[in-house]
Every structure is written in C-alpha cells, then in structure tokens.
Amino acid sequence: MRFNCVASWLILLCVGNLWLVLSSLSAVAQDFEVPKINEYFPESKLVVKQTRLTQAKFPVVDVHTHFGFKLNRDQEALQAYVDSMDRQNIAISVSLDSKLGNEEEHLDFLKAHADRFLSFAHIDFRGNGDKKKPPTWACNQPGFVRLTCEQLKAAHGKGICGLKFFKSFGLEVKKPDGTLYAIDDPLWFPIWQTCGELGLPVIIHTADPMAFFDPIGPGNERFEELLRHPDWSFHGDQFPGREELLEARNNVIGRFKQTKFIGAHVANSSEDLATVGRWLDQFPNLTVEIASRIAELGRQPYTAKAFFQKYQDRILFGTDGPWSEVRLGYYWRFLESDDEYFPYSEKHPQPQGFWNIYGLGLSDDVLQKVYFRNAFDVIPGLKDAYQTVGEVGEGDK
Helix, strand or coil, X not given: CHHHHHHHHHHHHHHHHHHHHHHHHHHHHCCCCCCCHHHCCCCCCCCCXXXXXXXXXXXXXXXXXXXXXXXXXXXXXXXXXXXXXXXXXXXXXXXXXXXXXXXXXXHHHHHHHHHHEEEEEECCCCCCCCCCCHHHCHHHCCCHHHHHHHHHHHHHHXXXXXXXXXXXXXXXXXXCCCCECCCCCHHHHHHHHHHHHHCCCEEECCXXXXXXXXXXXXXXCCHHHHHHXXXXXXXXXXXXXXXXXXXXXXXXXXXXXXXXXXXXXXXXCCCCHHHHHHHHHHCCCEEEECCCCXXXXXXXXHHHHHHHHHCCCCEECCCCECCCHHHHHHHHHHHHCCCCCECCCCCCCCCCCCCCECCCCXXXXXXXXXXXXXXXXXXXXXXXXXXXXXXXXXXXX
C-alpha cells in the first residue's frame, strides 16, 4: 500500500513537472511567430579561426563573368569593378557576353579597359523570332549553322577567344515542331568542328544542380532557392532528364577531341566529384571551372581537396561575377585557408543551400595552377594579356 502511494505521488510529480515545462514552452512560443523559411538564418556560435583575406594570393584569371548581362552597359559600374579587380588581385576577367555576329557592341563596352578583359561569344538561337513560335527562330532558318561557322571565323579575327553555351541549349532551344534539340544533334557538328579548327575553347553550361531536377518540396535541399526561382526547376516530363543532358554533352566532348571544352560550374556535377573525376580521366580535352559552386565544394572539404590535388592541372578559376568584394573574399578564403564553417555568400539567408563551408588550404603550387596557369593552356591569347597587366605569379618572375 505504501509503495502504491509513493508511486502515485511520483507519477503526479512527473506529470506536474511536464505540465510546467510545456506551459513554459508555450509561453516562450507565444513571444514570437515561427519564421518563414527565407527568414531563418541562425547565427553560428562556433569560436574558430577566421582568416580575413582582402585579395587573392596570386594574380587571378576569372574565366567566367557576365559584364554584359549584369552591368547593362553601365560604364561607371564597369569602372567600379575594375577598381575592385585591382584591390582583389584579379588580373584578367573573361566576359562571356559578346553575341556572335554583333561582338562589337560588348567589346566596345569593355574597350576602355581592354587590357583587363577577354571575351567569349554566345550564339543567339532565337534571333528576332517570336518566343512562342519556334519555326520563326533563327536556328530554324536555312543555313543557320553555316552562317554560325562563318561568324565564328570572323569573331576570331576580332579577338573573341571562345564560345559560350548557356543551359538553354538542351533545355529550351527548340525545333520547328516545338521539340527540344539535343545537345549532340548532328546538326551542330560543324560548330564544334569549327571551334576546334580555330582553337576556340567552348565553355558549356549543361543541366543544373541535382536538386533542380527533383520535386520542389520540404525534402529538396534547395527548397528555399526554388521557391524564389520556380523557373529554375526542371522537374517534370516536359524536360529531359539531367543524366540525359550530361550524356549528350559528353558525347560531343568525346567525339570532337580536337576541341577544348570547359565544363561550367564544375561540369554541373559539383555534388558528385567522383563522377567529374571520371569525366576528366575519360576526356583529355575537358577542363572544369568553379564559378558559383564553392557552396557545393566547400561542404565536402575532404573530397574537394583531394579532387583539387588530383586534378590540379584541369581546374580553372571562375566566379560567375561581377560580385561584391565580400563574395570574392569568400572565394579566396575557400581556396587558401583551412577555416571552418563560414559563409559562401554575403546574402542572408545563404542563396544556394542552408549551410556554411570549409576552406581547402591549397598549396601555392595548386593555387597558381587554378588561379591562372591552367587557363593559359586553354584560352588563346590569355598568357600574353596576363603578362601585360603586371607582375605574374612567383614562378614567372
């Protein structure tokens, strides 16, 4: 009987304490509203080393920038970024925004700082056609590929040093019947061939991050980003599968061995570096660049560092800029320091996934290759342009 009384009192005491705890939590919860997903940005309380880098260790070649689309011919903004390049130790930026057939417009915009910029051209597949009527698009007119090849030869003579393909190639460029052109459609073969003959590298953005091909929902690691940009989702039967797109791109790289290809955004497979490594092993004419992918690379620092060490001769530096100097600083910190758990962007919340990144602490030899030396072997005229800017890396002094 005594045991039963004690047990009863213990049960009552536990229930009472539980009620107090729940009441306390309820009171706390009433003091604020649950934040929206894009408002949740917890402040890390880690006390760890923080390396403040105000510029790159060696003069940099940024092979992936967009000074046409992002600056909209604003000369003051261009001058401001050139000043930023000086402070950040960026020697040359490669702008991908010249339009094939009308290269002069973008080259003229960059003219005042021509010693600091090189430019790739891109193909305007739609031209003056109606967006909703593929039969009217330039790419569906007789002689389009022949004209493109002629324009490439002319552009090469004007100083254009490569050809850019956006992700719309494979996801949006359509035949007259409204179906999508495949990246490896034989129709385009003369273009790849011409680039090889002219020594023009091709930087190609194919597909997108893995999560962009998954359903938009709470289980998607880029959920918040896709809520902001639902047009970035390629989930559904109306789009080719991600693997299908990458395979078609690789078919082209493998077929046109004399043409140099740059896989934009770590060949758009920065979540799976083992696969990217197999592609680099398979295709000696392929290099990759890291623009807008330090968020992915920096959350897998052991795998990423091993990848950079193994493929140190095949990786180029890119940013997808122009960016703020804060953002550029995160690039230097990612590559040069061994810092832990720091942001990859100045934006709140982090725009490409709710996580922080870790530094790789690359050696000077690897840094020089990534920052500028590897690009010399891919982009024509770059080494001469780089050396006219000023002092180059330690090995070339």
